[in-house]
Amino acid sequence: MMQLVGNPASPFVRKVRVMLLETGQEDEVEMITAATSPTNPAPEAVAANPIKKIPALIRPEGCTLYDSRVITRYLDARADAGLYKETRVWEVLTLEATADGLMDAAVLMVYEGRVRPENMQYEGWIDAQWGKVEGALDALESRWMSHLRGPLDAGQIAVGCALGYLDFRHGERNWRKGRGALDDWFAAFSQRESMVATQPAG
Numbered sequence: 456m457m458q459l460v461g462n463p464a465s466p467f468v469r470k471v472r473v474m475l476l477e478t479g480q481e482d483e484v485e486m487i488t489a490a491t492s493p494t495n496p497a498p499e500a501v502a503a504n505p506i507k508k509i510p511a512l513i514r515p516e517g518c519t520l521y522d523s524r525v526i527t528r529y530l531d532a533r534a535d536a537g538l539y540k541e542t543r544v545w546e547v548l549t550l551e552a553t554a555d556g557l558m559d560a561a562v563l564m565v566y567e568g569r570v571r572p573e574n575m576q577y578e579g580w581i582d583a584q585w586g587k588v589e590g591a592l593d594a595l596e597s598r599w600m601s602h603l604r605g606p607l608d609a610g611q612i613a614v615g616c617a618l619g620y621l622d623f624r625h626g627e628r629n630w631r632k633g634r635g636a637l638d639d640w641f642a643a644f645s646q647r648e649s650m651v652a653t654q655p656a657g
């Protein structure tokens with residue numbers, strides 16, 4: 456049985472879990488919960504990934520996989536699910552990279568507040584990370600809506616998890632303002648069983 460080192464609060468882990476549900480592979484992976492942070496890495500994360508991040512996918516045969524983009528692509532190939540369709544694979548990967556970049560910035564903002572001592576926190580740096588989030592949101596709203604509305608793919612899954620993370624950790628920043636198309640798309644996408652089942656809490 457494969458093992459997923461992860462945590463339900465992580466948007467990168469959620470991407471993998473949504474992919475497992477959407478491709479019918481959820482029963483083939485056991486979840487190993489790891490509470491990790493840059494300054495206090497979980498032993499499970501350290502053992503599975505030299506970069507000490509989650510998710511990592513431990514396979515009985517073959518090397519342990521990281522990071523999330525490698526895992527989602529592997530799971531798609533394993534199930535022959537077509538969520539990285541060959542005819543538009545570069546668009547799908549770029550959309551996924553956009554969502555992942557948004558998540559990276561949004562996660563770093565949370566770490567800045569939680570992991571760094573208060574007198575070492577730098578407002579300008581936090582604002583700059585939020586600037587990246589907004590850049591990604593604006594690109595989604597202005598350039599990616601028709602792709603997002605098309606048949607399900609890995610790029611959409613990543614965007615769904617990224618927006619879910621903004622609601623979870625940065626709700627007060629009101630990402631929906633001026634982005635009505637993306638807001639509508641996310642309202643519908645959030646209703647998918649895979650999204651409902653993986654909603655972060657706490």
Ligand SMILES: N[C@@H](CCC(=O)N[C@@H](CS)C(=O)NCC(=O)O)C(=O)O
Pocket residue numbers: 464465466467491492493494496506507508509510522523524555559562
């Ligand atoms: N590029 C990585 C990012 C994963 C990531 O940042 N995970 C966070 C949790 S949301 C983590 O493990 N952080 C611990 C650390 O930064 O050391 C991926 O796509 O898997």
